[in-house]
Amino acid sequence: MPLNDMTFIIGGEAGQGVESSGAGFCKALARGGLHVFGLPDYRSRIRGGHNFFQIRAGTRPLYSHGGPPHLLMALTEEAVLRHREDIPAGGGVLYDPEHAVDAGWLKARGILAFPVPLGKIVKDAGGTRAMVNTAALGAATGLTGYDFSKVASVIEDNFRRKGQDVVDLNLKIAQAALDYVRTTFASSFDYRLEPVSGPPRMVINGNQAFCLGALAAGCKFVAAYPMTPSTTIIEFMSARAARYGIVTKHTEDEIAAVCMAIGAGHAGVRAMASTSGGGFSLMVEALGLAGMTETPVVIVEAQRPGPSTGLATRTEQGDLLFLLHASQGEFPRIVLAPGTVEQCYEAGIRAFNLAERYQTPAIVISDEFLAGAIRSVEKEAFDLSEATIDRGQILSDAELDALDGPYRRYQFTGSGISPRAIPGHPKAVYSATSDEHDEEGHITEEADIRTRMVEKRMRKLEAARQEMRAPETYGSPEADITFLAWGSTYGPLREAVDVLNRSGRKANLVHLVDIWPFPGEKVVAPLSRAKYIVDVESNYSGQMASLLRMHTGIVVNARILKYDGRALSPDYILAHLPEEVK
């Protein structure tokens, strides 16, 4: 009887609360000490279609989705048809008999059929169609024998703001479905879940984790134009803006969003703009403006598959080289690609520090998979004591008062960093300009000043390169297979490495978070010992492999690339190992 190791899928139409109930069930499992990973899969529509939410539960930390679903909670017929092929023998399908589900097909493959009259249970309890997902949760709790009080506590938390009546009604529905399942199917389902002891864990996605980092970093200004999968960032910050003294601005377009963030950054507050690839495309000219005026600003780019509208609600890592090279001309920029929720939190803090220290744009690149997938993680992983705030070289009022002669905003310095004055002080009067300029900020076309100013700006890049972190190496030190990755593929690869090493193979993962300025030597170090490098990316061309070759001369041995808009999973990686290392 498999205990505390299973995968669920809840599937239904958009508007049936698939994601909210999936996330709620994850929380209920985490409250029982279990580790969870939850992956929403949704379409670009408000109602109808087929959405699903995959939940993995286990007793060790989980970094990825994947594996066959042991229990499908189907809210529609389509959900059964879409997922039944993936269910292993001994797995089950929970569905409402009012849907025409072919139970014979399931039985022929050893899949258990659990018809539960979800709609009728809801109706009898006095609920509405929108509460069918609550009934499904109750039924799943009953089938797996899980502790209902954990599920009930999440229902209470989630519906509290709608009033006690709504809470009570949902609890009644969940309980009724649970009772029905226990009476009708007793303990006929092999897969069981029960609470274990463990520390309290958060269940959080990448966008939320990034926002916690930004809050800890003292971000005061957020501007964005809604675009999947970045929208939840401005929503999260807007919901907390009044409480934490933050100005959030839903702008008329992404150009306005980044320009407002640049204006706020210039005026002295920590500012960011969040977007996806399409919006970032619009921001490109202003990115160069921030580079030229040496304005600190943070931009978050949560990627989705392009080009153009692409797959609006899906995932890809296709924008890396674009981000690194976007804008005319040359200027320093920082690019961080967190791979886990912990790294998203940390990137939220580091991006603001780096942007201010080097007075230049810092970009955090994530994607729909990382932005939206939820994972259980210890509260301690989000450590406020690590949130050191470094605003870089800012002249204090006293330093400005003592200033002798004109303030030189773009003073030539050894590090390339010129002490910044926040506008509003009588001695700090200057103009910043997108034109080439002299040390005081005045427009110039003089060749020698131009040359020196370019070199001053680019020196900042070299200084930043020194503090870029080495990639993380995970797994066997003497590996026969070394996976190369960046950003969100960390989790699936970490699990694939574990599977290989448990089976007696020797594999490891070299994963980059700090991408630009490219920490060449620090990347060469772990790769120089690699026997066989497999580049794994969610894009068509293997952009990191290209970057690696460009900056280190190292050529990868093989590539596993996926660009169907669905996240790489450990199973997919293992199934696509090159022949040489199979």
Place this chain on the structure above:
Amino acid sequence: MSDVKDFFVPVRPTWCVGCGDYGIWNAVKMALAGLDLKPYQVMFVSGIGCGSKLPDYTRANGYLSIHGRPMPVATGIRLANHSLRVIAVHGDGDGYGIGGNHFLHAMRRNIDIVDIIQDNQIYGLTKGQYSPTSDRGFVTTTSPEGAIEAAVNPLALALAAGATFVSRSFAGDLKHLADTIMKAINHRGYALVDALQPCVTFNRVNTYDWYRQRVYKVEDETGYDPTDRMKAFAKALEWGERIPTGVIYQVEGKPTYEDQVPAMRAGLLVKQPIVSPRFAEEFEALKDAFV
């Protein structure tokens, strides 16, 4: 008292002799001195074009941004530090053309920014192409058969978009322009100053004489009521033989965008502590919401 000289910088403008930009530049400095504002209290934000170089030639805080984008940059600055008198100054191509979307939205959000448009009905710095305010039939290098499109009517647009201060003046009438800019600065909320400005090199139609023969001041009209929006619309539609100048419309007492942002009620965003002393405690609560 501050003086026009306080805003002097030893940089010579690149503008042509006789350019209307000189008039606007002088009028702006007269207005600032007249209101006793100091260079550090003012933030000019410009875009791209001859006139957008004004902040480089003026001692005050300045940010010369990119084409069409001064309004969002100015908005970000203003939201971060609403003690600064933020003045956007840019041309008609910048403000009404490439930046047209920002123009509309700045007006409807009533952000407290003065928006001076140097309106010369032509693109000067790129050497003579028709602009959003060029009259139909205007012959330029990109409209050799004459401009086909109807000209933008900035005043009517502003009224329709909910601007709370809509004005026009003329670079050839320094006193009136300075006076209009002073009124715009004193206005709480978005304030448009459409500054008619001859381009002496590329626009041989809309010359100083052309404007002088047409402009008149609504202030001189007995009984003109700038608080009457419908009358203001009628004025805004006048263009041709007679061109109205002055404060076409002004409504006072409307809340500004800044007034309505909760985070800004605690004072200047830039002066607020980067993280509150209670944050460590609050952070635990933030994390607990995910447990």
